Amino acid sequence: MSSHASVPNHRTDYDVIIIGAGIIGVAIACYLQQSGQSVALIDKKGIGLETSKGNAGAFAFSDIMPLASPGIILKAPKWLFDPLGPLTIPPRYLPKILPWLIRFGWASRSSIFRKNSAVQAQLMKLAAQEAKGLLAARGALSMLRSDGALELYESEREFKAALPGWKLREEQGIEFRHVRGAELAELQPGLSPSFVCATFTPKWQTVSDPYLVVKxxxxxxxxxxxxxIVAGVRKLQPAGEGAEVILDDGRRLRSRNAIVASGAWSKTFAADLGDPVPLETERGYNTTLPVSAFDLKRQLIFGGHGFVMTPLSTGIRVGGAVELGGLDLPPNFRRSDAMLQKAAKFLPGLKTEGGTQWMGYRPSLPDSLPVIGPSTASRQIIYAFGHGHLGLTQSAATGRLVTDLVLKRTPAMPVEPFSASRF
Incomplete structure (x- = not known):
């Protein structure tokens, strides 16, 4: 990557400038380039070095249920007071996030939840249609794994509580089956006997390593x-029939279109363009253990504890949980430790030594839908951010939709539900 980044750049005009070189920005660049557009990626660090580097590596196409759900409102009060639980807010951050929480509560109402689930399902169908083609076109299909996933339950009560969600998925044509006993043991040997059953989603996919894919x-x-262009962006603004990007070092770049795909850092750009989007940050934690730590057959989902385990080519990744804490608070790696301790309890043979801890910033909106569409200031400036923990999953769909908008084609699905003005 450094060999590309070190090439002197004297050009100042492009068809499209993309601010943000994570998986969303890179996927958009792939689609636009395939359509004949000249593209420049601008990122303060480089390609895939923020949230895209350490995610759980899943193409979670069956994950259609928004985080804002009737069920979570019942669980949240108990979770929020556990600093190491699946969903927490550092006390000093609570006043700042209160307006977001009010919107989250509103989006959790049953009628809005069902509407947003249907939109999410449509976006997931598009993502599933597009993802394989994106990887194939760029010679990355060998990085895709189709082993399915297991969502595990520690009690019949927990299993029954999950059934309405599976009914919603069934309505959207998502394939799954509930498994017990010998079949469960065969799908993942070595599980703790505390798990009474699980749900297997055979079409759930993962990648060999999310950073290697985006790279x-x-x-x-x-x-x-x-x-x-490895640089910070000071300002993005409309300019004539296009857009102008002013970098921190004073350079000015022009393009016919500009895309804001800066993940958790997109909020300032949107506000400057007249769109006060309520974007918050889900801070996600993980530990990546050596490959030899356990013979993990497929991704395991511990829904009651808010984390997953993923077999990667580079190790066993144990991560997840939601800490709503913004961009500035220091990491609390006790959260990584807590998930690892639970993983060792759930997989008694797991070797927990030699892991590498990580924390990343997931861009999260209160209704769990991303923002995809033009800015208020100019239709030449298009937003593509706020995918929460589904950035990798929805990257190809977002690349397709943004390219449709840039080329003024009818989008592959309606983009109105993703409008910045919905708030």
Whole structure:
């Protein structure tokens, strides 16, 4: 990556400038480039070095239920007071996030939840249709794994509480089956006997390593004439029939279109463009253990505890949970430790030594839907952010929709539900 980044860049005009070189920005660049557009990626660190680097690596196409749900409102009060639980808010951050929480509560109402689930399902169907083609076009199909996933339950009560969610998925044509006993043991040997049953989703997919995927896709963009500018962005503004980007070092870049795909850092750009989007930050934690730590057959989902385990080519990743704490508070890696301790209890043979801890910033909106569509200031400036923990999953769908908007084609699905003005 450094060999691409170090190439001197004297050009100042592009068809499209994309602010943010995580998986969303890179996927958009792939689609635009395939459509004949010249692209530049701008990122303060480089390709895939923020949230895209350490995520759980899932193409979670069956994960159609928004975080804002009637069920979570019942669980949240208990969770919020556990600093190491599945969903927590550091006490000093609570006053700042209160307006977001009020919107989250509103979005959790049953009627709004069902409407947003249907929108999410439509976006997931598009994502599932597009993802394989995106990877194949860039020579990355070998990085895709189709082993399915297991969602595990520690009691019949927990299993029954999950059934309404599976009914919603069934209505959307999502394939799954509930498993017990010998079949469960065969799908994942070595599980604690505390799990009474599980749900197997055979079409759930993962990648060999999420950072290697975004790095591969990003390098393919650069190899095909795209440019990477490693710099901070001071300002984004409309300019004539296009957009102007002013970098921290004073350079001014022009393009016919600009895309805001800066994840958790997109809020300031949107506000400057007249769109006060209630974007917050889900801080996600994980530990990546050596490959030899356990013979993990597929991704395991511990829904009651808010974390997953994923077998990667680079290790066993134990991570998840939601800490709503913004961009500035220091990491609380006790959360990583707590998940690892639970994982060792659930998989008694797990070797917990030699892990690497990580924390990333997931861009989260109160209704769990992303913002995809034009800004108020100019239709030439398009938003693509707020995917929460589904950035990798929805990256190809977002790339397709943004390219449709740039080329003024009818989008592959309606984008009105993702409008910044919905708030």
């Amino acid at each position: 591969h896709l990003g390098e393919s963009v650069l190899d095909n004439g795209g440019q990477l």
